Amino acid sequence: MMKRILVTGSGGIGGVNFVRALKLFQDKFFIVGTDFNKYYLQFADLDERVISPRHSDPNFIPLLNQLTEKHKIEFLHPQPSSEALVVSQNLDKISTKTLLPPPKVISKDKLETQKILSKSGILVAKTMVIDSYDVIANAFEKLGGGPLWIRAKSGAGGNLSLLCNNSNEAEHWIKLWILRGTANFSDFMLQQYLPGRNIAWDSFWYKGKLISSFTRERLEYPFKHISPSGITGTPTVSKIIVDDSVNKIGENAVKSIDEKPHGNYAVDLKGDNDGNWHVTEIDSGKFHTTTPLWGYISTKFLKQDPLHNLPYLYTMLGLEEISDPGFLGNDIYPEGLHILRHIDCGTWIYRDDGFKEKVL
Numbered sequence: 001m002m003k004r005i006l007v008t009g010s011g012g013i014g015g016v017n018f019v020r021a022l023k024l025f026q027d028k029f030f031i032v033g034t035d036f037n038k039y040y041l042q043f044a045d046l047d048e049r050v051i052s053p054r055h056s057d058p059n060f061i062p063l064l065n066q067l068t069e070k071h072k073i074e075f076l077h078p079q080p081s082s083e084a085l086v087v088s089q090n091l092d093k094i095s096t097k098t099l100l101p102p103p104k105v106i107s108k109d110k111l112e113t114q115k116i117l118s119k120s121g122i123l124v125a126k127t128m129v130i131d132s133y134d135v136i137a138n139a140f141e142k143l144g145g146g147p148l149w150i151r152a153k154s155g156a157g158g159n160l161s162l163l164c165n166n167s168n169e170a171e172h173w174i175k176l177w178i179l180r181g182t183a184n185f186s187d188f189m190l191q192q193y194l195p196g197r198n199i200a201w202d203s204f205w206y207k208g209k210l211i212s213s214f215t216r217e218r219l220e221y222p223f224k225h226i227s228p229s230g231i232t233g234t235p236t237v238s239k240i241i242v243d244d245s246v247n248k249i250g251e252n253a254v255k256s257i258d259e260k261p262h263g264n265y266a267v268d269l270k271g272d273n274d275g276n277w278h279v280t281e282i283d284s285g286k287f288h289t290t291t292p293l294w295g296y297i298s299t300k301f302l303k304q305d306p307l308h309n310l311p312y313l314y315t316m317l318g319l320e321e322i323s324d325p326g327f328l329g330n331d332i333y334p335e336g337l338h339i340l341r342h343i344d345c346g347t348w349i350y351r352d353d354g355f356k357e358k359v360l
């Protein structure tokens with residue numbers, strides 16, 4: 001009998017990839033998807049599509065329960081971090097299974113996370129809170145001068161970020177977003193610029209134990225030449241790397257913010273001039289947008305154990321169809337394998353030796 005799944009935010013890139021990773025297992029999952037964008041909702045391979053209100057709407061949780069009752073949903077996956085947080089905050093009202101970290105973990109902002117990591121002896125980018133325009137110049141001086149990142153304390157995809165060469169640029173950037181009504185002064189922080197490699201450590205945990213992880217280096221972003229920050233959220237080119245030091249830092253970072261990790265945790269790291277890794281961010285409760293794509297590739301093209309497909313592993317554990325699988329390993333995907341992807345260009349796996357295969 002098909003298992004009945006509800007996926008929120010299913011029209012976003014991460015949601016589309018999550019559904020795709022599960023649909024490889026033919027006749028195993030009946031998937032209902034929601035999204036507030038009626039156009040993007042068409043992208044995912046769903047059995048039922050439902051336009052939803054935004055996560056901040058008081059009707060969001062009641063709708064999920066209505067869909068759960070109507071379609072006999074057995075497991076709920078909220079893909080965007082904003083929706084994962086709302087669901088985790090309302091678990092007492094949710095009438096189906098989930099597999100999420102507690103809301104106090106999902107809701108930690110970047111600044112709070114950095115303080116916790118620093119106390120645990122983990123290198124982080126030097127950061128300063130700015131509470132008035134007067135302290136911006138002083139912040140540049142204390143953090144070693146420009147360039148520095150001006151960033152939002154929370155949010156994904158390079159939210160409100162800009163690499164600023166001096167305090168005047170930072171001040172004007174903040175004023176712009178306040179003038180537009182998009183942000184408040186208290187939303188921003190200044191952060192050290194780290195010029196080294198851009199790394200993501202993606203991991204899955206179950207009842208406090210690490211089950212599996214992999215590491216990738218982000219090499220290219222879409223339309224970076226027209227983005228003020230050069231960062232546009234999800235990479236067009238990324239490569240699997242194997243680095244034991246990243247594995248150790250990633251595991252310690254997750255344990256520092258959550259005593260009993262449970263679900264998906266993604267750690268972002270940047271290298272400094274000396275090659276030391278600094279943790280810049282930890283996302284929990286959701287998959288990075290390409291994590292399910294790697295799962296899809298693992299199952300369909302690499303022919304790995306199905307449990308290396310992290311959306312499948314996560315869903316089957318959430319459904320209680322499988323018990324604790326034990327430690328599957330770090331570095332579950334082959335070193336040196338790239339994903340190449342861009343709008344209207346398809347998706348390819350690629351190696352530097354010239355191997356290339358189209359996957360989408």
